[in-house]
Every structure is written in structure tokens, then in C-alpha cells.
Amino acid sequence: MWKLFAACGLLLVILLPVRAADDAQALFNAKCSPCHGVSGDGKGHAGLKIKPADLRSDAVQKLTDEELFKTIAYGVGHKEYPHGFIERGLNAEQISGLVVYLRKFARPTKKAGK
Numbered sequence: 001m002w003k004l005f006a007a008c009g010l011l012l013v014i015l016l017p018v019r020a021a022d023d024a025q026a027l028f029n030a031k032c033s034p035c036h037g038v039s040g041d042g043k044g045h046a047g048l049k050i051k052p053a054d055l056r057s058d059a060v061q062k063l064t065d066e067e068l069f070k071t072i073a074y075g076v077g078h079k080e081y082p083h084g085f086i087e088r089g090l091n092a093e094q095i096s097g098l099v100v101y102l103r104k105f106a107r108p109t110k111k112a113g114k
Contacts, residue, residue: 023094023097024094024097024098024100024101025101027090027094027097027098027101028098028101028102031085031090031098032098035048035052036052036053036054036055037052039056039105040054040055040056040102040105041054041055041056042054042055055102055105056105056106056107058107060102060105061103061105061106061107065096065099068099068102069092069095069096069099071083072085072090072095072098072099073085073086073090073092073095074086
């Protein structure tokens, strides 16, 4: 019986991060990609008054996780369009998932000598 519980626990440990990643991608596609683009290049919506940030850029990727969280949750750093997704119904866990997801947009670093 304990083997069954251990197997179920192991399955949860394996599947929960996958589920969280899927949830973050779905959230990004619904909430972020209309402006930032599916690839995070900032070209999601041509009709905006301001140019959305290129999430792949060094400027964005150099932000700490806390800075990214505050930007998404509270609009910190935005002058014309504060995100404020906490006020729009996202919770801290969802925003933390978005921060992890945004890290996937980082450009590969060039290795010395190449």
C-alpha cells in the first residue's frame, strides 16, 4: 500500500511543475501576448500608443524576479500603462508562474571564442 502512495506522490512531484508551466503559458497567451507578442518580441499589437517591451531583451532579462513580479503585478516601472494584474484578478502564484515563463524568452548567451 505504501508503494502506491509513494508512486502517487512521485507522480505529483513530476506533474505539478508541468501543469504550472502549462498554466503560465496559457496565462501569457491570454494576458501578455496580445501586446508583447507570442515570441515576446513586443510586436503583438501594432495599434498601441506605446511600444511594448521586448521580453527577450537584456534590459528585461536582467531584472530580478522580484522586479519582474512587481512590474506585472503592480505596474512598477510603467509610466503610461501600468499592468496592475493583481487588481485584474491574477494571484501571486499565477504572476510568479509568469515570471518563470518570461525567463524562457532570454536570448542565448554567446560563449567566448565563438
